Every structure is written in structure tokens, then in C-alpha cells.
Amino acid sequence: MEIVLLGTGAADGWPSPFCRCESCRDAAARGQIRGQTAALVDDVLLLDCGPEAPRAALRLGRTLAGVRHILLTHGHPDHLGPQALLFRSWIDTGHELEVIGPATALDACRSWVGPDDPVRFLPVRAGDRLSAGPYEVTVLPARHRVFHDGDTVLYDLTAPDGARMLWACDTGPWPASWFDAVRDAAYDAVFLEETFGDRSELSGQHLGLPEFAGLLTGLRDAAAVTAATDVVAVHLGHHNPPIDELERRLRIHGARPGSDGEILHVGAPPRPAAHRTLVLGGVRSGKSRHAEDLLAAHPAVTYVATGGTRDGDAEWAQRITVHRERRPSSWSTVETDDVATALATATQPLLVDCLGTWLTARLDAHKVWEGADLTPVHADIDNLVAAWRACRVPVIAVSNEVGSGVVPASVSGRLFRDLLGTVNSRVAAASESAVLVVAGIPVRLR
Known part of the structure; x- marks a missing residue:
């Protein structure tokens, strides 16, 4: 099942x-303009x-000419x-178009249909x-309303x-009894709204970050969400923190924010366990801090320090101290320029910092x-x-x-x-994702 996220934003x-809030300024500066949440399934x-x-x-280069079914959640x-x-x-x-949804939503559509x-x-x-x-649909309740209770629904969709x-x-938070309807569903993907960030007091009919985490816990307890489920936050609004902080907080709960234009192949064979990311940036750009944030959700990480020590260089020693102090105590540090061996023998996520000092050591x-x-x-x-290509654990390299x-x-x-340009290009080509950090702002390259 192919799913194209046409939009991932709130109303x-x-x-x-x-x-002009901080969250809106940050999103605008990144060019991440989210439209209203909707998705296209298999065209x-x-x-x-x-x-x-x-x-x-x-x-996004898609046509709606082949659309045969519209599933509306509400009006x-x-x-x-x-x-x-x-x-x-x-x-x-x-061909015929079938429009499915609560009666009040359909009533709002009828006068817009052409006579033939x-x-x-x-x-x-x-x-x-x-x-x-060919799709099987189960209609689920939503803690949300337009005019009256029951005029908003959610959808459980199974592809051929x-x-x-x-x-x-x-939806707002679910009562405990609602989880019975999705028990043992073991979804391949869950698209769960997260509208209000830390301002969840604004509405009981949407989720803030605490309520998102609570509903996700209920889905996990019901075995509707498993370790293999891709949990994607949608209906994202500006009451959320800036995207870096939102990504970090969602990772803690095994989720991530969706992006407009993102394409998901749900139910496809999982990608290899390794996921390689290259983080590039200039001096003091914030590249190392961003790389550390990307691995913050992992309980244990091996930090591969390629720079080593420099006898008599107090400024370098101070840099190393600052890096060490901001890393979690559960992380371990290995000082080596034999990065290939570290990649080949890794049993937990790695952060390699950085390829520039590695190249200097090899020269x-x-x-x-x-x-x-x-x-x-x-x-x-x-x-x-x-070794980067063959690494079997999540790995991030800074350069x-x-x-x-x-x-x-x-x-x-x-x-x-x-030479470093060559290293960066080859590592980027062998990576699933690459990021350029400029003035503390990460810009996704892939």
C-alpha cells in the first residue's frame, strides 16, 4: 500500500x-510549509x-483522475x-466515485455534485x-464533533x-473501552493527530503531546501498535515546539512527525536494521549537537571520537570536555581513527564525530x-x-x-x-539521509 501524505498540518x-511565534518562524525559515492533513492511497x-x-x-506530481473512493472523517x-x-x-x-463518511459530512457534499x-x-x-x-474498512469512533457526538469517525483500512x-x-483522548475495537490489529502504520503540543488545554477534541503519548500507550497495550508499526504524527499545528524539539520528543514515544509529500510504502518488507545518516556543517554550526539529538531516544550509544587527544592544547581539551558533558551518561566513548573496524563490530547505535579529523589522522x-x-x-x-554500507546498526557520521x-x-x-569532499560525497551516496546544518538550523538534503 502506497500512501502519499498530501498534507500533515492542522486546520x-x-x-x-x-x-509570528517561534514555532512558525522556525518552520518558515526552513521552508517547511505544512498544508491541511490528507492522504492519497494507491492513487x-x-x-x-x-x-x-x-x-x-x-x-506532488499526482493526479486524482483515478480516485474511486473518498473517506471523509467529518465535515x-x-x-x-x-x-x-x-x-x-x-x-x-x-468511472463512479464513492464518497464515504458520516451523514452530516455527506449532506454538505450533495449540492456540489454535477447533475450527470x-x-x-x-x-x-x-x-x-x-x-x-478491494479495501476493507472498519469505521472507528472519534473523540471529536462538528455539530453532535458521532458525526466524526476514524478509519481502520486494510489493502488488498x-x-x-x-x-x-x-480525535481527542480515547476512553479505555474504545481500544477493544483495535485489539491485536498490529497496524503497519498509524497516522495519529498531534495538534496542540504543550497547549493541550486548548481542546479536549484534539491531542497535545501528553495525550498523544497516552493514546499511543493504549494502542500498544492493545497490541494495535507493535515494534514494527510506523507511528506518524499528523495534523500538526504551531502550538507544537519547533521541529527539532518536536522530533526529539516524539522519538521518545517511538513516533515521528509526518512531512507533506512524504511517500510511505506500508506493509513492504522492512528496510535493513541499519539506517545511515550523514550530518554536515561548518565550524560551530551545531552539527554535532544535531547528530546527538538524532540519537537521543536510544538508551545506549557508542560515541566514536576520531580526534583523539592533543597534548598541550588546552582549547582542544576544553572542546572535548564540553562534548562529553552534554552527552547522556549511558553513552560510551571510543577514541580511535579505525572507524571501519568500529562500524564492522558495532552492536549498538554509533555516532562518528568526525570524518574530517578521521581523514587528518589517515593523512x-x-x-x-x-x-x-x-x-x-x-x-x-x-x-x-x-564498512559504512555494511553497518548493521543505526549510525550517524558528522563531517x-x-x-x-x-x-x-x-x-x-x-x-x-x-579529499574530504570525496569522503563526504561517497558517504552521502551510501546513506539513507543527509543533513546540512547552517547556523544551528538543520536542512534536509535527503
Whole structure:
């Protein structure tokens, strides 16, 4: 089952167009503009269809021409833009459209259907089980309302290939009895709303971070969420902390924020246990701190310090002390420039900091500055990249971004810049993700 997240924002998106709060400024600076939450499944089924969803699909290179089913959770205007039905009526798609949802949401749609457009409405309420083409749908209750209790629902969706997901947007906290309906579901993916961050007092019909964690605990206790479930926070609003802090706090609960345009292949064979990330940045850019934050949810991490000690260098010793003091006490530190062996023998997540000092150590070891041949250095780079590819644990490497400044004046400076550029490029090519940190702000490259 392929799921395209057309939007992952709350009703007013994130950032809010009328707000200057820290969270909105941070999102705007990153260019992370979240639209109203909706998703496209296998190009044939829409989960909610607010007014922004059709245009979002086009911006992502998708067409809605093949959509045969729309599942509406409720009639609030960020989830239901009925004018899309009028626009559809102007095109002969050649097939019927089935619109499924609470009766009040469907009533808001009826006057928007063209006179000859083949649209069929199917009202549902919590507890119903039905088929939407080849998809099996169970309708679940939501702690949310438009006009009255019961006029908002959630969806448990199973694809023809057996992949199963929960679309839980919008809802407040569930009473204990509701978890029986999803017991032992073992969802492949759960899309769970998280609107209000630390301002959960604003509404009992949405989730803040504490309520998100509580509902997720209930789903785990019911075996609806397992260790293999991808838990994605959606309906994100600007009452959340800035994205770095939100990511860190969601990781603690085994979840992550969704992103507009993200494509998920739910139920596909899991990727290898290793997940490789390269974090690049200039001097004092915040790259090391960001790398540490990415591993904050792991109880134990091995920190591979490639710089070693420098006798008589008080400033370097102070740098090392600052790094050590901010790392959790559960982390262990290994000082070595044999990074390939550390990668090959790792049994817990690794943080390698950094590739620039590793390269310096290899150049020193092979006496390159004394005129020796570069062949052994290139062999070391080959071994490093091979070990990086084969590493079986989550691993993050930090490196200096050296290609943005002026051309170094010395031959040795140009040689180091060129070699580190090669190292960075090869490690990035072998990584699932890469980040550039600029002035403390991480920018996703992959």
C-alpha cells in the first residue's frame, strides 16, 4: 500500500499564515510549509479531502483522475472541501466515485455534485464494516464533533496486499473501552493527530503531546501498535515546539512527525536494521549537537571520537570536555581513527564525530604531508565506505562541509579539501539521509 501524505498540518497549517511565534518562524525559515492533513492511497483512495488537497496532489506530481473512493472523517472545512466534487464533474473520468463518511459530512457534499456525475454516497458511523473496492474498512469512533457526538469517525483500512493502517485524525483522548475495537490489529502504520503540543488545554477534541503519548500507550497495550508499526504524527499545528524539539520528543514515544509529500510504502518488507545518516556543517554550526539529538531516544550509544587527544592544547581539551558533558551518561566513548573496524563490530547505535579529523589522522599515518603516495589513503576511504554500507546498526557520521569557502591558499589545504569532499560525497551516496546544518538550523538534503 502506497500512501502519499498530501498534507500533515492542522486546520491553519504550520506555520500559521497570521502568526509570528517561534514555532512558525522556525518552520518558515526552513521552508517547511505544512498544508491541511490528507492522504492519497494507491492513487485510488483519498483519506479526507480538504480544500488544499487537490492542488497539493498536483504539486506532488499526482493526479486524482483515478480516485474511486473518498473517506471523509467529518465535515470541518479543513477535512472537507466539497467544491472538489464540482471540479470533478467538469471532467469525464469514466468511472463512479464513492464518497464515504458520516451523514452530516455527506449532506454538505450533495449540492456540489454535477447533475450527470456518477457519485455515490455511503453514510457510515462507528462500528460499521464495509468494502471500498478491494479495501476493507472498519469505521472507528472519534473523540471529536462538528455539530453532535458521532458525526466524526476514524478509519481502520486494510489493502488488498494485507497492509493495514489506522487513520486517526481528528480525535481527542480515547476512553479505555474504545481500544477493544483495535485489539491485536498490529497496524503497519498509524497516522495519529498531534495538534496542540504543550497547549493541550486548548481542546479536549484534539491531542497535545501528553495525550498523544497516552493514546499511543493504549494502542500498544492493545497490541494495535507493535515494534514494527510506523507511528506518524499528523495534523500538526504551531502550538507544537519547533521541529527539532518536536522530533526529539516524539522519538521518545517511538513516533515521528509526518512531512507533506512524504511517500510511505506500508506493509513492504522492512528496510535493513541499519539506517545511515550523514550530518554536515561548518565550524560551530551545531552539527554535532544535531547528530546527538538524532540519537537521543536510544538508551545506549557508542560515541566514536576520531580526534583523539592533543597534548598541550588546552582549547582542544576544553572542546572535548564540553562534548562529553552534554552527552547522556549511558553513552560510551571510543577514541580511535579505525572507524571501519568500529562500524564492522558495532552492536549498538554509533555516532562518528568526525570524518574530517578521521581523514587528518589517515593523512598523518601515511605521511602524506612528507610526500608519501596517496594510494593508502584512498584504500582507507574505500574501506570506510564499505564498512559504512555494511553497518548493521543505526549510525550517524558528522563531517565538515568544506566546499563553500574560498580556495585554500596552500597545496595541503587544497588536497585536504578535495579529499574530504570525496569522503563526504561517497558517504552521502551510501546513506539513507543527509543533513546540512547552517547556523544551528538543520536542512534536509535527503
